[in-house]
Amino acid sequence: xxxxxxxxxxxxxxxxxxxxxxxxxxxxxxxxxxxxxxxxxxxxxxxxxxxxxxxxxxxxxxxxxxxxxxxxxxxxxxxxxxxxxxxxxxxxxxxxxxxxxxxxxxxxxxxxxxxxxxxxxxxxxxxxxxxxxxxxxxxxxxxxxxxxxxxxxxxxxxxxxxxxxxxxxxxxxxxxxxxxxxxxxxxxxxxxxxxxxxxxxxxxxxxxxxxxxxxxxxxxxxxxxxxxxxxxxxxxxxxxxxxxxxxxxxxxxxxxxxxxxxxxxxxxxxxxxxxxxxxxxxxxxxxxxxxxxxxxxxxxxxxxxxxxxxxxxxxxxxxxxxxxxxxxxxxxxxxxxxxxxxxxxxxxxxxxxxxxxxxxxxxxxxxxxxxxxxxxxxxxx
Amino acid sequence: xxxxxxxxxxxxxxxxxxxxxxxxxxxxxxxxxxxxxxxxxxxxxxxxxxxxxxxxxxxxxxxxxxxxxxxxxxxxxxxxxxxxxxxxxxxxxxxxxxxxxxxxxxxxxxxxxxxxxxxxxxxxxxxxx
Numbered sequence: 001x002x003x004x005x006x007x008x009x010x011x012x013x014x015x016x017x018x019x020x021x022x023x024x025x026x027x028x029x030x031x032x033x034x035x036x037x038x039x040x041x042x043x044x045x046x047x048x049x050x051x052x053x054x055x056x057x058x059x060x061x062x063x064x065x066x067x068x069x070x071x072x073x074x075x076x077x078x079x080x081x082x083x084x085x086x087x088x089x090x091x092x093x094x095x096x097x098x099x100x101x102x103x104x105x106x107x108x109x110x111x112x113x114x115x116x117x118x119x120x121x122x123x124x125x126x127x128x129x130x131x132x133x134x135x136x137x138x139x140x141x142x143x144x145x146x147x148x149x150x151x152x153x154x155x156x157x158x159x160x161x162x163x164x165x166x167x168x169x170x171x172x173x174x175x176x177x178x179x180x181x182x183x184x185x186x187x188x189x190x191x192x193x194x195x196x197x198x199x200x201x202x203x204x205x206x207x208x209x210x211x212x213x214x215x216x217x218x219x220x221x222x223x224x225x226x227x228x229x230x231x232x233x234x235x236x237x238x239x240x241x242x243x244x245x246x247x248x249x250x251x252x253x254x255x256x257x258x259x260x261x262x263x264x265x266x267x268x269x270x271x272x273x274x275x276x277x278x279x280x281x282x283x284x285x286x287x288x289x290x291x292x293x294x295x296x297x298x299x300x301x302x303x304x305x306x307x308x309x310x311x312x313x314x315x316x317x318x319x320x321x322x323x324x325x326x327x328x329x330x331x332x333x334x335x336x337x338x339x340x341x342x343x344x345x346x347x348x349x350x351x352x353x354x355x356x357x358x359x360x361x362x363x364x365x366x367x368x369x370x371x372x373x374x375x376x377x378x379x380x381x
Numbered sequence: 382x383x384x385x386x387x388x389x390x391x392x393x394x395x396x397x398x399x400x401x402x403x404x405x406x407x408x409x410x411x412x413x414x415x416x417x418x419x420x421x422x423x424x425x426x427x428x429x430x431x432x433x434x435x436x437x438x439x440x441x442x443x444x445x446x447x448x449x450x451x452x453x454x455x456x457x458x459x460x461x462x463x464x465x466x467x468x469x470x471x472x473x474x475x476x477x478x479x480x481x482x483x484x485x486x487x488x489x490x491x492x493x494x495x496x497x498x499x500x501x502x503x504x505x506x507x508x509x510x
Binding site: 040 | 417418420444446
């Protein structure tokens with residue numbers, strides 16, 4: 001056992017930082033942010049994961065960034081910098097999309113919310129906040145559209161799980177039963193007026209993300225009120241550890257792992273969020289060329305057959321030890337009680353049922369290519 | 382959690398309990414608490430020679446993998462097979478859930494390890510900074 005890493009004082013903190021500390025969360029450095037990785041009081045990562053899969057859990061995701069584009073040309077600007085077709089969004093609708101480099105690789109993946117006729121909110125990753133904002137500003141200069149960095153304005157709390165709607169409905173006058181997945185609404189929440197409530201998440205479950213003012217006292221009060229209102233549903237506070245295992249089971253990409261500035265849209269398998277048929281966007285022509293020349297690697301789901309856990313960066317081998325690719329994310333999967341991974345391999349090795357080996361501490365450990373997402377939530381009527 | 386006074390400890394958070402020529406090895410409460418939910422323990426086979434200060438296996442939590450370092454040299458005489466299917470026992474009872482037993486090459490090697498009091502002092506310093 002090596003020494004446990006101590007966190008440094010230079011790390012950025014969310015408005016809920018002292019709340020996490022008071023609740024005994026274990027804190028870690030995540031992309032320069034001191035964030036809770038797990039709550040021993042909630043039972044730790046596995047218990048948090050299962051609470052979200054079977055009931056409800058809440059996450060502080062205030063480290064995520066927010067960029068607002070508003071003005072007469074807002075749609076044109078959003079269309080230019082993102083790969084999905086934002087012209088299909090109705091007011092109050094959201095979509096998963098990505099900002100691309102001209103090479104068709106990822107600046108970041110984003111959720112684009114259309115807040116009003118000419119007003120869009122892009123929710124971006126913590127580790128890419130500054131880069132994304134600069135990129136958006138730089139590439140929208142030609143449009144009559146303001147670009148605003150709202151990243152520090154919000155405390156963003158994710159309420160996730162099949163009981164999330166029942167929990168949140170206790171705290172707001174907004175009608176959540178009428179709110180569909182990837183739509184947003186506004187309401188009074190915990191006494192705060194006009195709060196943005198989005199039915200979105202990063203866990204593979206139904207759920208919501210709420211955007212409240214990043215005031216420490218207000219944030220702490222809302223966090224506490226959600227936990228109290230959720231007690232009857234078995235709510236637990238969750239950290240980034242379970243957020244990662246939940247998103248992995250649901251095959252949701254993580255920047256720096258499944259997507260990056262060297263991985264393109266086709267390789268990442270995000271085709272259905274990339275609208276090549278829209279008039280123009282950054283990365284489009286490179287993607288057209290890449291599509292014509294064929295994908296050289298593809299993201300495959302693996303399930304370990306032999307004992308061992310594939311971890312990020314481990315090599316994927318064939319039966320005679322030749323390197324075929326690498327693992328982007330790998331973990332014990334609490335819902336399945338199996339070890340799973342995502343890995344980039346050449347397409348000819350990615351057929352379902354194919355046997356591959358993951359090099360774990362110098363030894364090849366057998367794995368099988370399986371269908372993804374590993375986890376799909378049961379649809380309720 | 383108290384640290385048994387008849388154990389010796391390493392700065393890498395293993396414990397060892399000597400009994401004549403034989404010793405039992407596991408990881409400490411502090412180690413399991415730092416790791417979180419343990420989901421996999423990889424241990425050497427009976428008959429393997431392990432060397433003081435060198436890795437003899439690994440323990441994996443949901444988040445991370447950590448090497449296990451031998452507190453003393455010797456030959457593995459027994460492996461706790463129960464941990465293969467119930468690795469979470471290490472979380473529940475770290476000082477009772479032993480990992481391996483060895484035949485000590487030199488029982489005096491244990492003298493250089495930390496006492497329970499010294500180990501507690503060490504982890505308090507580690508947690509403080």
